[in-house]
Each structure stands twice: as structure tokens, then as C-alpha cells.
Amino acid sequence: MTKNSCNTKLIAGAFIVLTVSVIAGIITMIIFYKTQIGSMNPTDRPPSVTTTEQPPPDRRLPKNLVPESYKVFLKTHFYHRIIEVVNVTTPNQTTVFNGNSTVNMKCVQSTSSIYLHSRRLEVSDPVVMNRDNPNEEIRSSVVYPGEADFLEIQLNVALEAGGNYSLFLNFKGQSLEYMDGLFLSMYSEGVPEYEGDMEPARFLAATNMEPTFARTAFPCFDEPEMKAVFNITIIHRSGTKALSNAVIASETNIIDDEWEYTVFDQTPRMSTTRSIRRQHHRKYPPVLREEVWNHYSLTKLDQIALPDLNPTAMENWGLVTYQQGALLFEEGVSSLLHKESIAMIIAHELAHQWFGNLVTMKWWNEVWLNEGFANYMAYFAVDAVEPSFKMKDVSVMSDLHTAFEEDALAASHPLTVPPGEIQTPHEILSLFDSITYSKGAMVLRMLADIVGQNVFDRGVNMYLSDFKYSNTDEKNLWDNIQKAVDDDNGVINEHFLFNDSSESSLWWHVPIRFVKMSSKSDFPLMWLDDKPVTKGDFITKNGDWILANVNCAGYYRVNYNPENWDALSSQMEQDQSRIPLMNRGQLIDDAFNLARAKLVDVTLALNLTRFLRNETELIPWMSAMTNLEYFVLMFDRSEVYGPMQTYLREQVRGLYNFYRNYTDHSQVPSDHSSQHSQILAVRVACHNGLPECVTMATEMFALWMKNDTNIIHPNLRSSIYCQAVASGGKAQWDFAWNKLQSSNDTSEMEQLRAALSCSRETWLLNRYLQYTLDPEKIRFMSVWNVINLIALNPSGQALAWNFIRANWEFLSRRGGHSLIAVVARRFSTEFELEELVRFVTDNDLAYMKEEQAVEQISVNIQWVKEHQEKILQWFEMETAS
Ligand SMILES: *[C@@H]1O[C@H](CO)[C@@H](O)[C@H](O)[C@H]1NC(C)=O
Ligand SMILES: *[C@@H]1O[C@H](CO)[C@@H](O)[C@H](O)[C@H]1NC(C)=O
Ligand SMILES: *[C@@H]1O[C@H](CO)[C@@H](O)[C@H](O)[C@H]1NC(C)=O
Numbered sequence: 001m002t003k004n005s006c007n008t009k010l011i012a013g014a015f016i017v018l019t020v021s022v023i024a025g026i027i028t029m030i031i032f033y034k035t036q037i038g039s040m041n042p043t044d045r046p047p048s049v050t051t052t053e054q055p056p057p058d059r060r061l062p063k064n065l066v067p068e069s070y071k072v073f074l075k076t077h078f079y080h081r082i083i084e085v086v087n088v089t090t091p092n093q094t095t096v097f098n099g100n101s102t103v104n105m106k107c108v109q110s111t112s113s114i115y116l117h118s119r120r121l122e123v124s125d126p127v128v129m130n131r132d133n134p135n136e137e138i139r140s141s142v143v144y145p146g147e148a149d150f151l152e153i154q155l156n157v158a159l160e161a162g163g164n165y166s167l168f169l170n171f172k173g174q175s176l177e178y179m180d181g182l183f184l185s186m187y188s189e190g191v192p193e194y195e196g197d198m199e200p201a202r203f204l205a206a207t208n209m210e211p212t213f214a215r216t217a218f219p220c221f222d223e224p225e226m227k228a229v230f231n232i233t234i235i236h237r238s239g240t241k242a243l244s245n246a247v248i249a250s251e252t253n254i255i256d257d258e259w260e261y262t263v264f265d266q267t268p269r270m271s272t273t274r275s276i277r278r279q280h281h282r283k284y285p286p287v288l289r290e291e292v293w294n295h296y297s298l299t300k301l302d303q304i305a306l307p308d309l310n311p312t313a314m315e316n317w318g319l320v321t322y323q324q325g326a327l328l329f330e331e332g333v334s335s336l337l338h339k340e341s342i343a344m345i346i347a348h349e350l351a352h353q354w355f356g357n358l359v360t361m362k363w364w365n366e367v368w369l370n371e372g373f374a375n376y377m378a379y380f381a382v383d384a385v386e387p388s389f390k391m392k393d394v395s396v397m398s399d400l401h402t403a404f405e406e407d408a409l410a411a412s413h414p415l416t417v418p419p420g421e422i423q424t425p426h427e428i429l430s431l432f433d434s435i436t437y438s439k440g441a442m443v444l445r446m447l448a449d450i451v452g453q454n455v456f457d458r459g460v461n462m463y464l465s466d467f468k469y470s471n472t473d474e475k476n477l478w479d480n481i482q483k484a485v486d487d488d489n490g491v492i493n494e495h496f497l498f499n500d501s502s503e504s505s506l507w508w509h510v511p512i513r514f515v516k517m518s519s520k521s522d523f524p525l526m527w528l529d530d531k532p533v534t535k536g537d538f539i540t541k542n543g544d545w546i547l548a549n550v551n552c553a554g555y556y557r558v559n560y561n562p563e564n565w566d567a568l569s570s571q572m573e574q575d576q577s578r579i580p581l582m583n584r585g586q587l588i589d590d591a592f593n594l595a596r597a598k599l600v601d602v603t604l605a606l607n608l609t610r611f612l613r614n615e616t617e618l619i620p621w622m623s624a625m626t627n628l629e630y631f632v633l634m635f636d637r638s639e640v641y642g643p644m645q646t647y648l649r650e651q652v653r654g655l656y657n658f659y660r661n662y663t664d665h666s667q668v669p670s671d672h673s674s675q676h677s678q679i680l681a682v683r684v685a686c687h688n689g690l691p692e693c694v695t696m697a698t699e700m701f702a703l704w705m706k707n708d709t710n711i712i713h714p715n716l717r718s719s720i721y722c723q724a725v726a727s728g729g730k731a732q733w734d735f736a737w738n739k740l741q742s743s744n745d746t747s748e749m750e751q752l753r754a755a756l757s758c759s760r761e762t763w764l765l766n767r768y769l770q771y772t773l774d775p776e777k778i779r780f781m782s783v784w785n786v787i788n789l790i791a792l793n794p795s796g797q798a799l800a801w802n803f804i805r806a807n808w809e810f811l812s813r814r815g816g817h818s819l820i821a822v823v824a825r826r827f828s829t830e831f832e833l834e835e836l837v838r839f840v841t842d843n844d845l846a847y848m849k850e851e852q853a854v855e856q857i858s859v860n861i862q863w864v865k866e867h868q869e870k871i872l873q874w875f876e877m878e879t880a881s
């Protein structure tokens, strides 16, 4: 999956964080409905899904039966049309679905019960057959063994090891409104279907199966290793269309006036997903990297934008689904950053067709094999199609920093978690985090750097072909990389020592590469343990310096002695181009984080931001802004903030003026990387109150309000809207709100939704929070995002925290846990810590995310106490001169 995106003000939305699940649903079905606004009652949200946590032991299926194929008939009942003609009684909309499934399975160990997964389904009429001896009579009955997710079929005889059996079941369920399993979604189209009435609403049904929701659509063996082939038939209302993982075998089979059915080809062997269409296929060859990944298994790959979906995107095999905003780009409306994130998300989902769908991890504890690979491969895929995006640099930097940040907490976890710790649906979902996505990708990148890209690609290629249609653990990957290394004569394999047992020591052997620079000449790149390095190589004098982790290929941080830091810092102030671009970003990131860990003085890190005054490249700025964001969170309600903003204004002024002529004319430079820098300049300048920026934003927005023509360039809209709403009042807010209501473009809507959270008026922010409770105002899917955005605004943070507590019942259902982590980011006092702990205790929320939040606050309290005075002095001194 692709993670939910979380925009921050400073680096606003430049990067969508990829999160989600790997093996999503087995089978994906999408059915489009058209209907006039019916009586599907939108406020009637289903009861809380808080999982009833079962105590251990094992929540896993016994492995005595192995599914081989399924035949599933699924009938969705909602109406194609509900015409409210006065004199006709029309039926109300319905969310019911029903069907039957037959699973053929092999018995590997004798048993007289069949366990499989089923949740929120009414299951009946079990028929168990011995396929080797159809005359054998087997009587069976359905039992729900208390565990919410299991279904037990008890038999009067024992099934025999080696035998082939089938199980038939009828089932019935309801599509609920939260976006799990088979769900309904309503949308409207621009063109009214008939005259004289409001725009008709249309309905569609879609599925989201990852990680544990397939069991809510039909009874199945819902574990990643239980791969099988699927034959799907969907029965749907006439005039609608159904899609699934595989291609359509036969369509428009009329049953009667009201019903037709669509039969799909058999899928390949898979966990729960699939589909690519040939003509699309041709467009993607560079993205699909078939030379490395092997051929795509299916004959089609549909990509569908949905009005509702959580996560951002889901990689169903052959039928990838996206939130509209994650897929749809409109020239002239969507910004450059949006285009980049769309490219990255698509590439991520396409990579999953191999990493996740074709080859799947054995169990969720190693879900990084899916997500780490998908993130990692996306850099190459996008780079192949749009080299000007420089995604290999930009995204790598962002993944690297994200991973480091989360990894620095004691509540972090290893990439591969012991399987016993990942049992419940909640535990499984909690693994879809930055460690899994970003650190997973960084570890792969480091590995590729050490063994060499060609060797790595060959190893991955073997891994994919050895394990296609089946399951792996990380050892399978290491073995294949090692094999590729050995084929390549084995020179470097001793450098690489990956612990394959997760319990083993915390020591990690990493190869270190560095460069030394003297006034005379540059030394070549060196490996730390290569022969030519002697102790003398580490001695520097007269402003010479050593730089380690060149191009940040390694997943580790570097600290230097004070003299070397000083030399690096001076070098950057004099001529930063002698330090490779990525390292300019990394030096800042390392210094700030070492300062957080008290390994260097915080002023050393701040000193390293001085050169930004001359820096026009994105990566160092991005790195500095990300790190200073922590300062912003800790200090934006304190006296430090004034001098800090003054300093940042001065740093960014040159960059802002460099692009000013473009900005003032609402134009953008032609090359990609200058566009990036311009976006950053406007964002940082406006956010820190650079007067020329504030004036520009206010005037442009006023112009739009005045004659209803929006001339603001899409790249600059999010900053300008935000600034205009922040420095404006009710008129600006209402104008933006009305534009949001009437817009039908997802990027525009996203920008407006974010801008509305920038207000400094508490009453406006409060009203906005209240709107999240009304699905006619804020879609369910966006509730999380809106509260999140408000919490990031210093004027909205306390409001959001109160709001979350007051409405926990409602919010806990979706994203509630992530919300707490976000709202608590600014907490830095004992009082705030107590409040959070009380809330966590009262609501029984002792999960990983909450633990991390609590740990983070203790860190914050300590940090503020120790650093506030010194930081204040530093900013005052810098801005005095
Ligand atoms: C319903 O009303 C329409 C006109 O409004 C009429 O043509 C039709 O015959 C009526 N149907 C019934 C069942 O009364
Ligand atoms: C439709 O729903 C409304 C209100 O929910 C109810 O009063 C009415 O009886 C329903 N009509 C049918 C045909 O079920
Ligand atoms: C399963 O459902 C399909 C479609 O409704 C139906 O045609 C078929 O007879 C059902 N199978 C059994 C064994 O009842």
C-alpha cells in the first residue's frame, strides 16, 4: 500500500509518505453504480471497529489444510437507479451482498475441523466433499469459535492427509461505510444526468483487502502464505460494470431485466490480489523494469482512481486502486510536486506487482520485503521515465531522514519483527510504518551500493524467478544476493554481514566509504577497511577535511571531531559545491540528530545552516527545514520563535529574490530543479513572514476573490492560499471554503483543504474541526487529514487535542491512533505528558504508536529544558549582526 500522506507546513506536501499494505486483498472487485441520490443514509456510520484483542496463543490458522483454488460467486445488491418519481414507490438503497464460495484444498495433516477466516459475515450451508471419492458422506456444521475472525467447520469424520477436499459455503454480509473489505462509495459527476434537478449521486463498490479484510468479503484462508488461484464471478445490476484482478472472460451475461453477471479468468496463484492491460503495458516498460523483475504475469493492469480509499493506494494484482488525488493530474491545476508524488506512488504500486503480488513474504512480520522493495524500486522506475525529477536524490534523502528519525526512538523495531509478536490485525497494521517503508528501502540501497548495482539486480532477478507465485523470508533474499555476489567472483562478500536471525546482537557491520580533501588535491574514494588506508589518512590540518558516507549510500550516521566539523562548515560557507549535494543535506541532518542525542553541541548544527544563504539546491534546504521543524514544534509558542523567524527570513531572502520576477508574475522557471527551488523559496519566505512574500500572496489571492479568475500558478498555490488564509479573516476563509465545495479537481481540493487549516482565528479553526463530523462537509476519508493539518498549526493544536478527546468514539475508528501521535508532536511539558498518559490509559490505548508518542514527549521535555536558552542566544546573535 501507499501510506497516508502527512503534510507539514514547512516542507508542505512535497513528499507523500508511502504507507500501506502489501498483500492486499486477494480479489479485487470494483463495481460502478449509477444512481440518483438515494436514501443511503450517510450519517449512519457503523459502530467502532476497535478490534477485540484476543489473548495469545496463536491467532494463526492451523496448517493442516492448504487451499489450492477458489470459485467465488458474489452478488452485490445496491441499486443502479433509484428514481424518485412521486407516484412510484422506490426501494431504498441497500448495502447487502451475498454469494457462495467453493474452496478446493489439500489435506496435509488429518483433522476433523476446518478453520478459516470470516468476519462480519453470516455463513451457512457448509458442504464438504472428498474430491477423490465423491460418494463419501461428510456431514458438517458451522461453529464460530469465539475468536472474532475464525470460522470452524466441524466434521463427523476426519479428513485424511494427502486427500483432496472441497468446502462450499453460502455467505451474506453488508458493505460498511468505512473503507475495509467490500465497501460502498458515493460520488458525483460534473455533468448532470437529467435536467432540472441536482447532480445525481453515483455509487460504486470497491474492495480493500490488505492486510486482513478479505475475510470480510467472503470466507477464506486469509494469510499471505495461503496462496491459491481464484475464479471470480460477480453478479451485479444491469447497466453497471465489474472489474477484477483477472481479465473478463465473459461480460454482460443477462440474467433478467435487473441482473447480469461478469465472469473473470482464473487468476494466477496469489495471496489475495491481480491485473495489467496490454496497451497500458507498452507505455510502462521503463517503469516496469522487466529486465530486472521478469515479465509481468497478467495480461492487464488497470489503474483506478476512487473517490474513497484508505490507504492512499492499493496494489491489487492487475487492478491498482488509488485515491483520486494520488492518481489524477490536471495540467494547469496540479502542481509540480503533485506530479512527482503521483509518479512515485504509481511506481511504488507497480513495483508491488512483483514485490508483494508475485513474490510475497511468508508472514506480516517481514512486510518490509514488500514495502521496502516497492519504495526502493520506485526511485529507479521514476528516474527512468522522468530523469529531470531527480527522484533518486530527492526521495532517497526523504526516506533516509524519515527512517533515521523513527529509528532513533527506543520504541522503534527491527525490520524483521519476531513472527510471534505480530498476530492480531492491529499488530499487523502497526507494522506499516516508516521503518518498514523507508528503512527497508535504505537497507536495500546500501546493499546495492556494496555489492554493486549489477550484482544486486541479478540477485533480485534470481530471487523473483525462484520464488514467483510463492512466499519468502529475508533469508531467501540474502541467499540470492550472495549467490549473485559469488558468481561475480566473490571479492566483496566479506564486507557484507547481515544478521539473519532477528534475536542476534545489535551490532551491525557496515562498510564505510569516505573522501579526504586537502588544499592540494582530492584523494580518491576509499573503503575504511581497504589496504591503502593508514592512520595518517585520518589526520587533517589547515582546513583539510574528511567526508564519510559519500553520497549517503550507507544507512548510518557520521560524527567527526570538532576540527573536522569546523573545516566542513567553513568549506560550505566558502564554496559548498566541493561537498557533494546529498552530503550537504546529510551533514545537516547528521549534525542536528547528533545534537538531539547530545553527541555534539546544538550550535554546531545551527552553524551548519549558515551556508544556506548561498544555497539554491533543494536537498540541503529540505534537510535543514525538516530538522528545524523540530525547533518550530518545540518553540513556536515561545520567545525563541521571533529571532528564529528573523534568521530564516534572512537566509531565504536571497533565494526568494532570485525567483522573485517569476513569482510576482505568477510564472515558473522552465527547468525542473529551479521550479523546486522556487516553490521552496516561496514556502519558507511566506511561512516566516518575509514581507515581499506576504504581500505577493495577499494580493494574488485578493485578485482571485475580486474577479473570480485564478491566475496563481499551480506550483505556488498551496503556499499562497495558506498565506492568504493565515493573514486573512472570515472573507478569505469562506471564499476558500466555497471554492473547495464547488471544486471537482482533487489537487485543487487538497490545496484548499490544507489552506483552510492555516487560519489564525480560533473560531474559524474550531468551526472547521466541527465540519469533520459532518460527512456532507468533509468526506470520511479526509477527516484524519483535516484534523492533522489543524493540529500542525500552532493556533490549532490545542483545539485539535480537545476535539480529539471529545470525539474519540467517532475518531478512533479510522486513523485515530495516528492522530494522537501527530497532535502530541508539540507536547513538551510535564502537564501535556500527563494529559496524554491519562488519555491513553483511560482509553486503553497502549499500542506502539502511543508508546512512541509518550517516549517522544519525555525526550522533548528534557530537550527544551536543556537547549532553549542556548538556542535563543544563538538566533539572537545571528540576527543582531
Ligand atoms: C406516474 O406518473 C407519470 C407521470 O408523472 C405517469 O405517466 C405514470 O403513468 C404514473 N405511473 C403510475 C404507476 O401511476
Ligand atoms: C425507505 O427509508 C425510509 C426512511 O429510512 C422509510 O421510511 C421507508 O419506509 C423506506 N422505504 C422502503 C420502501 O423501504
Ligand atoms: C452459487 O451462486 C451462484 C450465483 O448465484 C449460483 O448460480 C450457484 O448455483 C450457487 N451454487 C450453489 C452450489 O448453490
Ligand SMILES: *[C@@H]1O[C@H](CO)[C@@H](O)[C@H](O)[C@H]1NC(C)=O
Pocket (backbone or CB within 6 Å): 132, 162, 163, 164
Ligand atoms: C489428490 O490430488 C492429487 C493431484 O491432483 C493426486 O496426485 C492425489 O493422488 C490425490 N489424492 C488422493 C488421496 O487421491
Ligand SMILES: *[C@@H]1O[C@H](CO)[C@@H](O)[C@H](O)[C@H]1NC(C)=O
Pocket (backbone or CB within 6 Å): 189, 190, 191, 742, 744, 745
Ligand atoms: C469540473 O468543473 C468545471 C467547472 O467548474 C467544469 O467545466 C468541468 O467540466 C468539470 N469537470 C468534470 C470532470 O466534472
Ligand SMILES: *[C@@H]1O[C@H](CO)[C@@H](O)[C@H](O)[C@H]1NC(C)=O
Pocket (backbone or CB within 6 Å): 069, 070, 071, 104, 230, 231, 264, 265, 266
Ligand atoms: C477456473 O476457471 C478456469 C478457466 O478460466 C477453469 O479451467 C478452472 O477449472 C476453473 N476452476 C474452478 C475451481 O472452477
Ligand SMILES: *[C@@H]1O[C@H](CO)[C@@H](O)[C@H](O)[C@H]1NC(C)=O
Pocket (backbone or CB within 6 Å): 573, 574, 610, 611, 613, 614
Ligand atoms: C556566498 O558565496 C560567495 C561566493 O560565491 C561568498 O563570497 C560569500 O561569502 C558567500 N556568502 C555566504 C553567506 O556564505
Ligand SMILES: *[C@@H]1O[C@H](CO)[C@@H](O)[C@H](O)[C@H]1NC(C)=O
Pocket (backbone or CB within 6 Å): 566, 601, 603, 604, 607
Ligand atoms: C558556531 O559558530 C560560532 C561563530 O562562528 C563559533 O564561535 C562557535 O564555536 C561555533 N560552534 C561550534 C559548536 O562549533
Ligand SMILES: *[C@@H]1O[C@H](CO)[C@@H](O)[C@H](O)[C@H]1NC(C)=O
Pocket (backbone or CB within 6 Å): 661, 662, 665, 667
Ligand atoms: C521579469 O519578467 C518579465 C515578464 O515575465 C520580463 O518581461 C522581464 O524581462 C523580467 N525581468 C527581468 C529582470 O528578468
Ligand SMILES: *[C@@H]1O[C@H](CO)[C@@H](O)[C@H](O)[C@H]1NC(C)=O
Pocket (backbone or CB within 6 Å): 707, 709, 711
Ligand atoms: C481578472 O483579472 C485577470 C488578471 O488581472 C485578468 O487577466 C482577467 O481578464 C480578469 N477577468 C475578468 C473576468 O475580469
Ligand SMILES: [Zn+2]
Pocket (backbone or CB within 6 Å): 001, 002, 018, 019, 020, 021, 022, 315, 348, 352, 370, 371, 374
Ligand atoms: Zn506499498
